[in-house]
Amino acid sequence: MKFFIDTANLDQIREANDLGILDGVTTNPSLMAKEGVKGEKEIFQRYADICDIVKGGSVSAEVFATDYEGMLREGEVLAAINPQITVKLPCTKDGIKAVKYFSSKGVATNCTLVFSVGQALLAAKAGATYVSPFVGRLDDICSDGVGLVADIVSVFRTYGYKTQVLAASIRHTQHIIECLHAGADVATCPLSAILGLLNHPLTDKGLATFVKDAEKMK
Numbered sequence: 001m002k003f004f005i006d007t008a009n010l011d012q013i014r015e016a017n018d019l020g021i022l023d024g025v026t027t028n029p030s031l032m033a034k035e036g037v038k039g040e041k042e043i044f045q046r047y048a049d050i051c052d053i054v055k056g057g058s059v060s061a062e063v064f065a066t067d068y069e070g071m072l073r074e075g076e077v078l079a080a081i082n083p084q085i086t087v088k089l090p091c092t093k094d095g096i097k098a099v100k101y102f103s104s105k106g107v108a109t110n111c112t113l114v115f116s117v118g119q120a121l122l123a124a125k126a127g128a129t130y131v132s133p134f135v136g137r138l139d140d141i142c143s144d145g146v147g148l149v150a151d152i153v154s155v156f157r158t159y160g161y162k163t164q165v166l167a168a169s170i171r172h173t174q175h176i177i178e179c180l181h182a183g184a185d186v187a188t189c190p191l192s193a194i195l196g197l198l199n200h201p202l203t204d205k206g207l208a209t210f211v212k213d214a215e216k217m218k
Contacts, residue, residue, distance in 0.1 A: 001180050002095035004058070004188035007167065008035045010045060012191045013053050019202050025050050026168065026188040028088070044081055051082040052060045062088035071098040079107045086129060091119045098125050103127030110166065120152045124163040130186065134169035135179065146175070150182035173197055
């Protein structure tokens with residue numbers, strides 16, 4: 001499973017990249033706003049900076065437009081920033097049409113805000129590179145987010161769709177493990193969830209013992 005980090009914070013992206021396990025980055029307007037990024041110039045520069053950090057990795061850049069023509073205009077500008085850019089489009093009628101347009105042009109796409117197998121199916125048929133089912137937001141309304149990931153994976157494998165299932169809205173480390181078992185191709189996570197995979201009390205206890213015993217040999 002690939003690891004993407006879900007943030008627009010450059011320091012967190014660098015920290016994840018320095019671990020040597022980062023495959024890409026996802027962003028959205030909310031994450032950009034959280035970092036105080038404003039205006040086209042700053043937004044485009046932030047994407048360029050992210051691409052420079054995660055060389056060769058996929059960087060999902062989301063359009064702000066909600067209409068078809070607007071999505072095309074914005075998507076073409078975003079795709080021109082760097083070949084690493086994956087144009088991120090909402091799973092709406094116009095969004096699916098835009099996925100088809102960009103996929104026909106050889107531009108990578110990420111169809112986001114996916115909450116059902118049917119939505120994922122349409123995105124895959126339109127040629128999306130990734131579909132992003134939102135695990136945490138489904139859990140918030142007492143639905144099974146990880147179960148949706150598993151269902152989409154099953155459908156795609158049954159019918160041979162090459163679209164990758166990108167588990168999004170990951171809230172914690174256990175979500176990562178559950179999506180791994182569900183067969184997700186990618187998980188996009190906050191840095192805290194990724195670092196949480198390192199935590200185990202027996203590792204801490206064992207290391208403390210080794211350090212203590214090493215001191216005795218000096």
